[in-house]
Amino acid sequence: MERIIGIDLGTTNSLGATVxxxxxxxxxxxxxxxxTPSVLSLTDKGWLVGEEALNDSISNPDKTIFSVKRLxxxxxxxxxxxxxxxxxxxxxxQRQLIKIKIGEKEYTPQELSAEIxxxxxxxxxxxxxxxxxxxxxxxxxxxxxxxRQATRDAARFAGMEVARIINEPTAAAIAYGLDEKKDGYIAxxxxxxxxxxxxxxxxSGKIFKVIATHGNTQLGGDDFDSLVANEIKKLIQKTHPKxxxxxxxxxxxxxxxxxxxxxxxxxxxxxxxxMKLPHTELTFDGNFKLEEFENLxxxxxxxxxxxxxxxLREANLAADKINDxxxxxxxxxxxxxxxxxxxxxxxxxxxxxxxxxxxxxxxGIQGHLLAGGRRDFLLLDVIPLALxxxxxxxxxxxxxxxxxxxxxxESETFxxxxxxxxxxxxxxxxxxxxxxxxxxxxxxFKLRGIPPMKSGYPLVQVQFRVDANGILxxxxxxxxxxxxxxxxxxxxxxxxxxxxxxxxxxSYENAxxxxxxxxLIEFCQTAERIFRGIEQTWEVAENTLSKDDRDxxxxxVESVRxxxxxxxxxxxxxxxxxxxxLTRPLADNAxxxxxxxxxxxxxxxxxx
Amino acid sequence: MAYSDKVIDHYKDPRNVxxxxxxxxxxGTGLVGAPECGDVMKLQIQVNPDNNQIVDAKFKTFGCGxxxxxxSLATEWVKGKSIDEAMSIKNTEIVEELSLPPVKxxxxxxxxxxxxxxxxxxxxxxxx
Amino acid sequence: MISDDIDHxxxxxxxxxxxxxxxxxEDLYQNLSLEMHPxxxxxxxxxxxxxxxxxxxxxxxxxxxxxxPVSRARYLxxxxxxxxxxxxxxxxxDFLQEMFSLQESxxxxxxxxxxxxxxxxxxxxxxxxxxxxxxxxxLFKKLETSPENTETLQQLQxxxxxxxxxxRLLDRINSK
Numbered sequence: 001m002e003r004i005i006g007i008d009l010g011t012t013n014s015l016g017a018t019v020x021x022x023x024x025x026x027x028x029x030x031x032x033x034x035x036t037p038s039v040l041s042l043t044d045k046g047w048l049v050g051e052e053a054l055n056d057s058i059s060n061p062d063k064t065i066f067s068v069k070r071l072x073x074x075x076x077x078x079x080x081x082x083x084x085x086x087x088x089x090x091x092x093x094q095r096q097l098i099k100i101k102i103g104e105k106e107y108t109p110q111e112l113s114a115e116i117x118x119x120x121x122x123x124x125x126x127x128x129x130x131x132x133x134x135x136x137x138x139x140x141x142x143x144x145x146x147x148r149q150a151t152r153d154a155a156r157f158a159g160m161e162v163a164r165i166i167n168e169p170t171a172a173a174i175a176y177g178l179d180e181k182k183d184g185y186i187a188x189x190x191x192x193x194x195x196x197x198x199x200x201x202x203x204s205g206k207i208f209k210v211i212a213t214h215g216n217t218q219l220g221g222d223d224f225d226s227l228v229a230n231e232i233k234k235l236i237q238k239t240h241p242k243x244x245x246x247x248x249x250x251x252x253x254x255x256x257x258x259x260x261x262x263x264x265x266x267x268x269x270x271x272x273x274x275m276k277l278p279h280t281e282l283t284f285d286g287n288f289k290l291e292e293f294e295n296l297x298x299x300x301x302x303x304x305x306x307x308x309x310x311x312l313r314e315a316n317l318a319a320d321k322i323n324d325x326x327x328x329x330x331x332x333x334x335x336x337x338x339x340x341x342x343x344x345x346x347x348x349x350x351x352x353x354x355x356x357x358x359x360x361x362x363x364g365i366q367g368h369l370l371a372g373g374r375r376d377f378l379l380l381d382v383i384p385l386a387l388x389x390x391x392x393x394x395x396x397x398x399x400x401x402x403x404x405x406x407x408x409x410e411s412e413t414f415x416x417x418x419x420x421x422x423x424x425x426x427x428x429x430x431x432x433x434x435x436x437x438x439x440x441x442x443x444x445f446k447l448r449g450i451p452p453m454k455s456g457y458p459l460v461q462v463q464f465r466v467d468a469n470g471i472l473x474x475x476x477x478x479x480x481x482x483x484x485x486x487x488x489x490x491x492x493x494x495x496x497x498x499x500x501x502x503x504x505x506x507s508y509e510n511a512x513x514x515x516x517x518x519x520l521i522e523f524c525q526t527a528e529r530i531f532r533g534i535e536q537t538w539e540v541a542e543n544t545l546s547k548d549d550r551d552x553x554x555x556x557v558e559s560v561r562x563x564x565x566x567x568x569x570x571x572x573x574x575x576x577x578x579x580x581x582l583t584r585p586l587a588d589n590a591x592x593x594x595x596x597x598x599x600x601x602x603x604x605x606x607x608x
Numbered sequence: 609m610a611y612s613d614k615v616i617d618h619y620k621d622p623r624n625v626x627x628x629x630x631x632x633x634x635x636g637t638g639l640v641g642a643p644e645c646g647d648v649m650k651l652q653i654q655v656n657p658d659n660n661q662i663v664d665a666k667f668k669t670f671g672c673g674x675x676x677x678x679x680s681l682a683t684e685w686v687k688g689k690s691i692d693e694a695m696s697i698k699n700t701e702i703v704e705e706l707s708l709p710p711v712k713x714x715x716x717x718x719x720x721x722x723x724x725x726x727x728x729x730x731x732x733x734x735x736x
Numbered sequence: 737m738i739s740d741d742i743d744h745x746x747x748x749x750x751x752x753x754x755x756x757x758x759x760x761x762e763d764l765y766q767n768l769s770l771e772m773h774p775x776x777x778x779x780x781x782x783x784x785x786x787x788x789x790x791x792x793x794x795x796x797x798x799x800x801x802x803x804x805p806v807s808r809a810r811y812l813x814x815x816x817x818x819x820x821x822x823x824x825x826x827x828x829x830d831f832l833q834e835m836f837s838l839q840e841s842x843x844x845x846x847x848x849x850x851x852x853x854x855x856x857x858x859x860x861x862x863x864x865x866x867x868x869x870x871x872x873x874x875l876f877k878k879l880e881t882s883p884e885n886t887e888t889l890q891q892l893q894x895x896x897x898x899x900x901x902x903x904r905l906l907d908r909i910n911s912k
Contacts, residue, residue, distance in 0.1 A: 206770060
């Protein structure tokens with residue numbers, strides 16, 4: 001069975017999980033933190049990802065990228081509200097696509113996100129000792145098609161196929177539901193770094209079904225930080241009116257200070273802070289009270305509860321009909337958030353599984369199911385927002401309504417406006433509003449090959465199909481002539497096939513590097529096994545081999561060890577081959593055969 | 609597909625929205641609905657009794673963009689026409705002018721029905 | 737392979753009737769989903785994948801139509817009125833005028849953000865809608881003994897039309 005891992009690709013943190021024989025667990029490298037901060041920084045030596053990038057962020061603020069997730073599949077217009085808070089430069093590319101400018105180079109959010117995914121993938125490969133080719137990746141329930149597509153592209157750049165994109169709250173519910181196995185309604189309140197969503201799921205028998213979902217893709221714990229950072233900034237400027245504090249370094253320091261204040265206030269009622277003011281010799285000291293913090297963030301919590309009310313109405317349920325409340329995301333650790341959730345739903349939320357890990361674990365379980373590892377539950381997903389087309393005058397005509405269970409299929413009939421017209425252009429949108437300017441453009445398709453007829457006479461039936469992966473495909477045929485019309489979907493958002501191929505080609509060198517890295521890991525594991533074999537047969541060797549031969553083996557073991565410290569898989573392979581030849585005589589006895597088998601495996605692997 | 613600005617205007621900036629005093633003489637009111645979608649449309653005309661010419665028309669529609677555009681276009685078209693001429697306006701003409709997709713054809717039917725209802729109301733009132 | 741034009745009742749193996757055992761529908765849907773959902777065929781042949789996808793689409797459509805009383809009633813009507821000529825836009829007297837006035841008052845409430853008035857209207861409309869729905873069962877029952885009864889069909893048509901206008905108002909209130 002080919003393993004499909006689960007990845008929680010978060011705004012602030014990312015992590016992978018899988019199902020071991022003992023059950024689902026996050027993929028943990030020994031001695032390292034399980035959670036990779038979703039931070040990158042570009043250095044002379046290449047990308048640093050995670051903890052290393054975070055450590056680098058103060059000294060390298062221009063080239064450190066946070067919260068890439070908020071940029072995925074977005075246009076400059078979408079980001080109006082937050083663009084000034086971002087400490088890096090964003091420029092508009094073709095077709096409303098944004099790029100992040102770092103030094104002289106420009107990167108798409110997908111490419112940056114891919115670096116984080118690569119890190120997770122490599123970590124998983126070294127822990128599990130196998131190549132990972134497929135993953136279930138989670139996204140906020142409210143992500144639209146463009147954002148989901150961007151996530152898929154990022155995975156492709158990282159050398160993985162997305163087996164399924166699932167919603168974060170759904171993943172959390174799976175992780176809890178399988179533990180508790182209680183039928184009923186589950187509310188998943190997910191307040192992460194950059195996004196909020198609330199979903200109502202129903203667990204009935206073995207089936208999880210999303211009943212309703214709502215949220216805000218531009219609201220999260222980062223906003224709490226911004227509020228605190230702004231407060232501190234105001235305080236500093238009261239004392240030092242001349243300081244602008246608008247440069248990247250100041251923003252970064254303010255952000256870090258705000259973050260640590262938030263953390264401190266999760267367990268105390270007041271905290272003091274001290275921050276060095278950049279470009280000056282000054283230090284600023286202050287106090288922050290819990291009450292002050294709670295008052296600041298309360299309007300935002302209120303916003304999240306409004307979404308909760310909305311989603312309950314949508315689900316036709318009263319708050320007390322919810323059986324279980326599950327918390328996801330780092331911001332749900334804040335006591336005020338928990339208090340308000342508890343009073344809203346009139347019951348204490350579940351906190352048994354670490355809110356940082358629960359999403360990845362659910363994704364890992366879903367991956368296990370998709371890989372054919374189990375059949376004991378099923379997740380029925382819905383499309384979050386209606387899909388439809390532009391009709392004249394900029395109005396939006398829904399074809400598949402929001403919250404429809406997928407896979408789903410609907411068709412709509414179109415016709416021509418001009419005599420002998422042989423093609424029709426249709427713009428596809430996603431949203432819940434009446435005007436297309438309030439919805440998201442997904443793409444345009446052209447129906448070609450309509451037989452020439454009088455206007456209004458052709459009946460072109462267009463089928464919208466959303467598969468279990470949530471991917472929309474459009475097909476069409478003209479009913480009078482029975483001819484199939486060709487469809488060409490031109491995405492308004494996201495990357496075209498051409499761009500994707502270009503990026504993959506450009507990253508070919510890196511891909512070679514990744515391959516090298518993987519081989520290195522695998523050869524090191526082989527070497528360790530061979531060493532063990534030699535150790536176990538050494539007694540035999542002392543009786544059968546001359547001292548010179550034995551010394552040569554020991555010398556070669558040292559060379560292999562040295563190559564293991566290096567970075568070239570091919571060099572290590574050559575050294576391993578030499579060791580293989582030297583230890584061949586040991587293969588005459590039973591213990592030695594083990595070594596030989598190892599070496600043969602090794603050779604097969606290299607030939608592959 | 610290129611549409612004339614005039615047509616698109618009926619969507620973005622519908623003409624003749626409002627109402628006429630329905631008790632005033634020489635007016636006619638048509639109130640129609642579409643059971644397919646729950647749209648309601650009210651169309652009113654004011655007629656010069658000397659030559660049976662429609663001198664003014666107003667509408668108010670609770671419905672989708674296509675229904676609003678159809679009624680806007682209908683009021684524009686009936687103005688200046690005699691009631692007999694207005695009676696002969698066909699929904700297909702509205703479909704063509706506004707390039708309504710098949711799924712929105714009932715909006716044009718609604719507009720045609722509204723014109724006919726307003727005229728027959730006028731006739732009933734002026735006779736009675 | 738399941739035929740494309742099989743009706744929703746047949747697909748679910750339920751009798752063609754308005755009264756359905758919702759627990760049974762729920763069970764059938766769950767069991768069939770656990771049989772045919774594409775998630776269980778990720779490693780199967782292409783043919784099996786396509787079959788599972790297609791059957792799931794049909795299953796989802798049937799379930800979502802039959803579950804809700806109003807959509808179930810509309811669907812059943814569409815089957816029962818094949819070849820029957822009815823007055824399609826039949827409504828109670830002065831009903832349209834009332835709907836128009838309600839829409840106008842709703843305009844005002846929305847403009848002034850009058851929450852309490854909006855809530856009250858929402859409640860009233862829901863009550864009326866439920867009242868209408870309570871007629872469905874007995875009317876459809878009547879049709880089971882005399883399927884050619886045009887009068888009953890016409891009555892149902894009228895109720896369904898009324899429900900649509902009320903629904904439109906409810907949607908407008910709730911989308912804000």
